[in-house]
Amino acid sequence: MAEPATVVTLDVYSGRPNPEWTLSDGEVRELHARLDALSNPLGSQPSRNEALGYRGLRVTTQRESKDVELTVGKGTIAVESGASAAYYRDTNRQLERWLFDTGKPKLRPQLVQSVEQALAKPD
Numbered sequence: 001m002a003e004p005a006t007v008v009t010l011d012v013y014s015g016r017p018n019p020e021w022t023l024s025d026g027e028v029r030e031l032h033a034r035l036d037a038l039s040n041p042l043g044s045q046p047s048r049n050e051a052l053g054y055r056g057l058r059v060t061t062q063r064e065s066k067d068v069e070l071t072v073g074k075g076t077i078a079v080e081s082g083a084s085a086a087y088y089r090d091t092n093r094q095l096e097r098w099l100f101d102t103g104k105p106k107l108r109p110q111l112v113q114s115v116e117q118a119l120a121k122p123d
Contacts, residue, residue, distance in 0.1 A: 006031065006061040008099055010107070011073070012054045012115065019111070021103045023061075032063060034098070035070075035079065040089035042076065054118040057099045072096045093119060 006023040023031060056073020063081070071078040072095055077088040090096055097119060104112050 004062055006059065008103055009058040010054075010100070010103060010111075010115070011056050011058055012111070014052060019103065019107055021106045023102060027102050028061065030098075031059070031061065034095055035063070038077065038079075038088045040091060042087040042089060045078070045085070045087055054115050057096060059099065072099060 006028045007020055008023060010019045012018055056071060059068075059070040059072065061068050061070070066081050069078075069080045071080075072090060075090050075093055075096075077090045077095055079086045079088070100115060100119065107115075
């Protein structure tokens with residue numbers, strides 16, 4: 001049986017569907033390697049970004065046969081699986097930028113420019 005697709009959602013719109021794309025097998029392996037390397041835990045859950053415009057990325061994936069939800073944005077990473085959750089600092093927004101880069105070819109140029117401007121702002 002094939003592994004479920006790993007889907008990235010760009011959290012940018014209010015009132016209409018957000019853009020989504022599916023990671024390739026190689027990108028999924030890279031994502032999991034990046035998750036395995038997380039080493040900057042946060043003591044508590046980061047505050048949610050409820051602003052209009054770009055708010056971050058959400059990822060649904062599977063690890064060790066468990067559904068995992070990631071929320072990545074503003075320099076933080078939330079990793080949730082079932083009832084457990086862990087929170088990490090995304091130093092220099094590396095994971096956030098990498099995930100965004102995987103979707104750039106599928107996004108409108110104006111949207112790419114808008115998100116890149118948001119990513120250039122300090123955390």
